[in-house]
Amino acid sequence: xxxxxxxxxxxxxxxxxxxxxxxxxxxxxxxxxxxxxxxxxxxxxxxxxxxxxxxxxxxxxxxxxxxxxxxxxxxxxxxxxxxxxxxxxxxxxxxxxxxxxxxxxxxxxxxxxxxxxx
Numbered sequence: 001x002x003x004x005x006x007x008x009x010x011x012x013x014x015x016x017x018x019x020x021x022x023x024x025x026x027x028x029x030x031x032x033x034x035x036x037x038x039x040x041x042x043x044x045x046x047x048x049x050x051x052x053x054x055x056x057x058x059x060x061x062x063x064x065x066x067x068x069x070x071x072x073x074x075x076x077x078x079x080x081x082x083x084x085x086x087x088x089x090x091x092x093x094x095x096x097x098x099x100x101x102x103x104x105x106x107x108x109x110x111x112x113x114x115x116x117x118x
Contacts, residue, residue: 002077003047006098009107015114017045038064043071045114048095050080062089075110 007017018037038044044065052058065072066089074082074095082090096113098106 006075006107006110010111010114013111015111034061035064038070039068041065041070043073045073045075046086048074048076048080048082048086049078053080053083053086059085062086065089073113075113
């Protein structure tokens with residue numbers, strides 16, 4: 001509910017996205033598809049929430065992004081403290097706290113951040 005409108009706004013601004021929930025069809029090898037997507041990406045936006053921080057899948061995706069030397073862009077969609085595993089990878093990158101700004105400004109803030117990350 002929070003992520004998709006942000007992604008759609010960034011797409012309208014010319015950014016390309018691949019989402020693991022949208023890019024995989026039933027019967028596809030989802031693990032390989034995610035690896036290929038990360039390997040081919042210019043960077044990886046991590047939509048940070050408590051649920052994301054508790055997900056082993058998100059953690060693996062961050063490890064893969066680091067392995068393939070992809071720029072990480074942590075975008076906090078709610079207030080949540082990153083666990084040490086995440087904190088390590090976020091230590092040298094700027095994050096964006098969308099949760100503490102008005103909803104109507106969030107899409108533009110994400111597009112600006114992605115422009116700076118390009």
